[in-house]
Amino acid sequence: MAEEQLSFETLKVRAGYKDIFLLVMLLLMCGCHHHQFKIGVTSSPHLASLFLAEKSGKWDKNSHLVNFPTSADVGYALISGKIDAGFMEPNKALLIKEIREFKDIKVIGKITYKYGGVLIVRKGLDLDLHHLNGHTIGISEPECKLYHALLKDIEYAHDSTAGIRFQTIPFADMIPAIEAGRIDAAITKSSYGAYAKKLGMTIPYSQWNITAGDACCPAVTAQCEFLLLGRKEKANETDQLSRLLLETTKESDAVLRQAAAEKTGISGDILESLPVAAYDVADNKLLQLFITVDEKEKKE
């Protein structure tokens, strides 16, 4: 009986040590979780300066990139506090501005890309400007500058546009529409070029001599591919991230392309043929777009 009681006492002590060990582990895990700075991203090559920053020695070890399928998902995670900062497309960021929780968010910076138009053609289809007749081309809207630039260049090449069928499709839906075979090609923003090439599509035409700014593409957001948004309570970390991005964006195009290629899986050859996106802090014009109703009332 004494031996049994001894064993039982030993067991109680052992169970106690086990409980303490588990408790310590739990606390450590909670601690780790508490100090993490999470940044929501999509796997876009235009975030090259961020990917390069992640590899640099100045990257905060508590910062982690969290991948999301789309920037709308980044938005949901940001406003629900699951991440501390995130890169979102400007049109999506303007939509979440209307949500009450956006008062805890601020716009910190922007990723810009050289504005231009590219004609993306379906994989396997051998098209150029002279052979567009009889095919269906997607355009964002009839007043789009990119569309008018294409028409001008076709006419300059002494070809007629009468036999071309134009179909209006939002920019974001153009590549899926080409893949589905609903259209043969699309005239879209140059920033979609890298992704299109990754899918095996060709770009027989590009026009860089276009200034952003029309009804479909307001100048403030047209050249903006992503906005860096951050939660206000993490101001120190987001400012630190912004400063680091300002440093890495100054690196050479080759270094930035390599960082993007490693992270996104898009080959260096594809990225070589296209410009590199740059990071900059948000200017007043951009910040004006994101003033919430509460802030407007406070100012008044």
Added chain:
Amino acid sequence: MHAKNKNDKNIAGEIVSFFRFSFGTIITGQFAVVIIPLLLLWEVVPRLHLFSRNLFPTFSDCASAFEHLLLHSNLMGHIGLSVFFFLIGLILSVITAVPIGILLGWNPALRKYFMPVFQILAPIPPTAWVPIALIFLGVGFPLRVFLVYLSSFFPIFLNTFQAIKDTDRRYVLSARVFGASELNILIHVHFYHALGAILMSIRTGISIGLIMLTAAEMYGVNGGLGFLLVHSKEFFRIPDMVVCMAVLGFIGWFLTEIIKYLEKRICLWKESRQEA
């Protein structure tokens, strides 16, 4: 003419009987006691500002979204498209899975050759087929139909196979004693024995098929409830998302009710067994 009128009356009678059968389970006092408080809770909780109303819309917000989608966003068109592709996939799976299940359940020799193939393929989750289906079939019609077909094929096939295999030997032997041919035994003994299980498996196939239809419509399409759901999510229209979810749930329920009604009308022995 008289026969045609009689047929029309029969069809109308069946339709009325079906709606009484299906909606009769929902429009009851007991269900009202549960659903009305839930709806009230749904309406009131977001208004208490415990959650953001943008992220957690009220019942009335969703009702308004439903009206808007119906009148201005061609909701019926999206529903029609989804149901069309879904039915093609489901019908194809039924007309292939049932005969194959009957064949392999009935013939032990064929079973030894072919059953291992199905046993290996069946556990693969339908969602795991999406990338390879995208590569070989592209997006749009083939992808939608294939994913619905694949996800509903295996439950129907496996249940049919098992039910045929488990046919009570006494029935088979009795039929043989009375001089029935193998074909007659297959149709009038095995098949009818398995009919309840087949219909039950079609109900399972409907649920899984709807899941995969929604997944398929997230890739490169411009119509359908899955497309509308993702589109609403991308543009932060949460009431619209809730409407899409509710409509998908209703479609699944309605199709399941059709199968239950068919079971009630065809599998009469089950009804009498339950009454006994």
